[in-house]
Amino acid sequence: MHAFKFDPVALPADAPAFRKEIREFLARELTAVPAERRANCWAVFDADFTRKLGARGWIGMVWPKRYGGHERSALERYVLLEELLAAGAPVGAHWIADRQSGPNLLRYGSELQRQKFLPGMARGEILCCIGMSEPGAGSDLAAVRTRAEQLPDGRWRINGQKIWTSNARQSQLMIALVRTGPLDEKNRHAGLSQFLLELSTPGIRIQPIVDLVGHPGFNEVFFDDVVVGPECLLGAAGEGWRQVTSELSLERSGPERYLSSFALFIELVRLAQRVDSEALRHAVGRLTAELWTLRQMSLSVAGQLAAGEDPMLAAAIVKDLGNSFEQSLPTLVQALVGEDVRLEDDTDLARTLALLLQTSPSFSLRGGTREILRGIVARGLGLR
Amino acid sequence: MSEQRQLLSDSAARLFQANAGWDEIDALGIADLLVPEDRGGSGADWDDACAVLQAAGHAQTPLPLAEAMLARKLLAETALEAPRSLLSIAANPVGKLARDARGWKFSGVVTSVPWGRDAAHVVTTVTSEGGPHVVVLAVADASVHKRTNLADEPRDDLRFDSTPALAAPASSREAQRLLDYAALARTAQIAGALQSALERSIGYALERKQFGRAIGQFQAVQQQLALFGAETAAATCASRSAAIAASAGDASFEIAAAKLRANQAIGVATATAHQVHGAIGFTREYALRQATQRLWSWRSEYGNDRYWSERLGRAVIERGADSFWGNLTDR
Numbered sequence: 056m057h058a059f060k061f062d063p064v065a066l067p068a069d070a071p072a073f074r075k076e077i078r079e080f081l082a083r084e085l086t087a088v089p090a091e092r093r094a095n096c097w098a099v100f101d102a103d104f105t106r107k108l109g110a111r112g113w114i115g116m117v118w119p120k121r122y123g124g125h126e127r128s129a130l131e132r133y134v135l136l137e138e139l140l141a142a143g144a145p146v147g148a149h150w151i152a153d154r155q156s157g158p159n160l161l162r163y164g165s166e167l168q169r170q171k172f173l174p175g176m177a178r179g180e181i182l183c184c185i186g187m188s189e190p191g192a193g194s195d196l197a198a199v200r201t202r203a204e205q206l207p208d209g210r211w212r213i214n215g216q217k218i219w220t221s222n223a224r225q226s227q228l229m230i231a232l233v234r235t236g237p238l239d240e241k242n243r244h245a246g247l248s249q250f251l252l253e254l255s256t257p258g259i260r261i262q263p264i265v266d267l268v269g270h271p272g273f274n275e276v277f278f279d280d281v282v283v284g285p286e287c288l289l290g291a292a293g294e295g296w297r298q299v300t301s302e303l304s305l306e307r308s309g310p311e312r313y314l315s316s317f318a319l320f321i322e323l324v325r326l327a328q329r330v331d332s333e334a335l336r337h338a339v340g341r342l343t344a345e346l347w348t349l350r351q352m353s354l355s356v357a358g359q360l361a362a363g364e365d366p367m368l369a370a371a372i373v374k375d376l377g378n379s380f381e382q383s384l385p386t387l388v389q390a391l392v393g394e395d396v397r398l399e400d401d402t403d404l405a406r407t408l409a410l411l412l413q414t415s416p417s418f419s420l421r422g423g424t425r426e427i428l429r430g431i432v433a434r435g436l437g438l439r
Numbered sequence: 440m441s442e443q444r445q446l447l448s449d450s451a452a453r454l455f456q457a458n459a460g461w462d463e464i465d466a467l468g469i470a471d472l473l474v475p476e477d478r479g480g481s482g483a484d485w486d487d488a489c490a491v492l493q494a495a496g497h498a499q500t501p502l503p504l505a506e507a508m509l510a511r512k513l514l515a516e517t518a519l520e521a522p523r524s525l526l527s528i529a530a531n532p533v534g535k536l537a538r539d540a541r542g543w544k545f546s547g548v549v550t551s552v553p554w555g556r557d558a559a560h561v562v563t564t565v566t567s568e569g570g571p572h573v574v575v576l577a578v579a580d581a582s583v584h585k586r587t588n589l590a591d592e593p594r595d596d597l598r599f600d601s602t603p604a605l606a607a608p609a610s611s612r613e614a615q616r617l618l619d620y621a622a623l624a625r626t627a628q629i630a631g632a633l634q635s636a637l638e639r640s641i642g643y644a645l646e647r648k649q650f651g652r653a654i655g656q657f658q659a660v661q662q663q664l665a666l667f668g669a670e671t672a673a674a675t676c677a678s679r680s681a682a683i684a685a686s687a688g689d690a691s692f693e694i695a696a697a698k699l700r701a702n703q704a705i706g707v708a709t710a711t712a713h714q715v716h717g718a719i720g721f722t723r724e725y726a727l728r729q730a731t732q733r734l735w736s737w738r739s740e741y742g743n744d745r746y747w748s749e750r751l752g753r754a755v756i757e758r759g760a761d762s763f764w765g766n767l768t769d770r
Contacts, residue, residue, distance in 0.1 A: 059668065059671075061672055061679070062679075063679060063680050063683055071769075074768060137768075141764045321763060324755060324756060324763060328759060328760065333749070335752075335756075336748070336749055336752035336756060337744075337745065337749060337752055338748075338752070339751075339752040340695070340747065340749060340750070340751035340753075340755070341699060343751050343755050344695070344697075344699035344700045344748075344751060345700060347677075347692075347693070347696040347700075347767065348673050348677040348696065348700040349673075350767065351677065351680040352673065369672075372668070372669045372672050372673075375666070375669055426662065428665075429661070429662045429665035429666060429669075430658075430661065430665070432668050433661035433664060433665045436641055436664060436665065437645070438641065438644065438645070438655045438656075438660075438661045438664060438665075439656075
């Protein structure tokens with residue numbers, strides 16, 4: 056049987072108590088946050104909130120204590136993440152550091168790199184961005200052209216450009232995938248390496264890109280003869296593809312891949328409480344079924360990650376289905392609301408709907424397009 | 440999946456694939472899985488039962504196994520005399536149970552009884568004297584209107600007119616909400632049939648050549664099958680999660696969600712299975728229809744989308760938006 060692995064997982068016995076602690080914290084810290092700020096909240100940047108989470112020990116909570124972590128379990132971290140996302144907490148500032156840059160450093164970084172950066176990340180003071188996409192390398196990530204050449208003294212000189220880099224201007228660090236060996240068309244994954252770059256390094260220039268709702272979240276990052284020491288290489292030279300693939304598994308597997316429109320779902324339930332409508336009831340029922348199923352699937356992936364497995368296939372499935380769910384919500388809600396709800400209204404429902412209508416098409420792009428994910432699933436089915 | 444459950448489901452799957460008949464299946468105690476050990480059953484939970492039902496759905500076993508499991512469980516609970524014969528259930532009885540000096544009598548109609556014509560008895564639950572009762576009705580006493588679903592599975596309407604019945608009060612969740620547990624069982628069968636249709640479609644895509652290569656090598660086909668795979672995974676995970684919830688306690692929320700999610704998967708799955716197969720999939724002879732015709736029928740059986748989305752939607756709205764997340768994570 057082609058049964059993908061989605062074994063149910065039991066959360067730790069102390070999860071309810073931990074949830075209560077998180078909810079009490081959020082009830083204090085998140086007062087009067089409008090609903091549209093709660094939507095897609097892992098893209099909402101708030102450095103103050105991030106430092107407060109760091110002070111609570113809720114960034115890097117699974118990392119070793121000697122690197123500023125708290126040695127909590129991976130499933131406890133999952134509970135934290137889903138509580139933060141469901142509450143719409145503005146977690147965008149540290150999301151990348153906690154989700155992938157920190158774990159990447161723990162897996163491949165040198166002792167020096169870990170000691171230098173991880174404690175600051177865990178405090179919420181060192182923020183990270185992703186250095187993968189380039190103008191000519193989107194889904195085809197192995198096409199990156201940013202180059203690092205090693206100088207005779209062992210240092211590296213980097214030239215090239217990254218793009219679509221969220222939060223680059225507010226971040227201190229980037230983990231960049233660059234080419235260190237010649238491009239071999241027969242083995243395009245060879246000759247790639249990851250670098251840990253401090254964005255204050257001379258020769259790095261960052262320029263914002265305004266997105267379609269007018270938000271300057273994206274950036275272009277240019278590297279002009281950027282010279283860095285050998286200690287900036289992350290992991291082994293030439294191992295960049297293997298490293299970035301494991302980073303992508305972390306990037307694709309979390310609860311943020313189905314909860315980005317959760318704030319709008321809550322507004323829909325609120326509407327159904329006010330307006331007695333069969334269509335609304337049925338929509339709430341169907342969406343609840345999808346949401347519950349996605350949570351079960353996402354929990355299962357978290358359990359597999361906690362058990363030290365690499366659930367690449369299961370994660371791709373959750374992201375694909377999760378993104379489709381997130382994207383279906385705005386269209387559905389727009390079709391269901393009455394004539395008294397207009398997109399330009401100044402209400403929680405209208406503002407959230409307007410924002411998500413425009414931003415949700417990006418959900419199946421970021422972190423791997425739907426087409427790439429389905430390619431991974433097709434390979435898992437034995438079709439490729 | 441635990442090793443024991445895997446063994447059980449594997450051996451059941453072998454039996455179903457070999458087209459074992461009712462007597463052979465029953466002799467192995469599969470219909471008694473949910474019956475407590477002290478009543479002569481296996482004392483298995485819903486997770487075990489659903490693993491077996493998923494295998495039956497995968498093999499498209501043409502027997503009322505889910506119904507027999509539920510019937511035996513209800514009989515065991517009430518200590519009513521359990522006839523060792525083919526049993527079915529009626530999840531939606533419309534009628535009246537009353538008793539006089541000579542015993543219980545039932546008047547009414549039970550519709551869409553799986554294999555009603557072949558069963559010796561139909562077990563149902565009816566509220567009488569203020570509480571749920573398990574009722575055993577002899578098919579010989581009924582006027583039977585034979586009907587079949589799209590996959591030629593019998594779904595008979597039975598009419599009883601002041602027919603003597605066995606009845607006893609019962610309090611289990613299954614007795615109180617027979618339809619829910621029938622839906623849970625059907626959801627497991629749906630998961631199995633989806634997997635079977637998926638495997639057949641992948642096999643066909645790897646075999647069928649057009650434009651000089653297997654159609655499964657075309658990205659357009661791969662992307663469709665990938666979504667089919669994802670939908671199958673979702674239905675399977677939903678079914679399994681609901682079965683675990685039913686093993687642990689009240690699962691009305693999970694069963695509603697799982698049946699709805701499985702129903703949703705049927706749309707993409709059957710459309711893609713037939714699209715990939717082309718004309719051969721539309722022949723009477725080719726086996727794909729054994730899965731897809733069942734899936735189309737099972738989507739309606741034991742609650743269609745309208746039924747379950749009304750129930751689930753109403754429950755969520757009554758509890759309110761601000762309770763949603765807390766309720767979801769409490770379960």
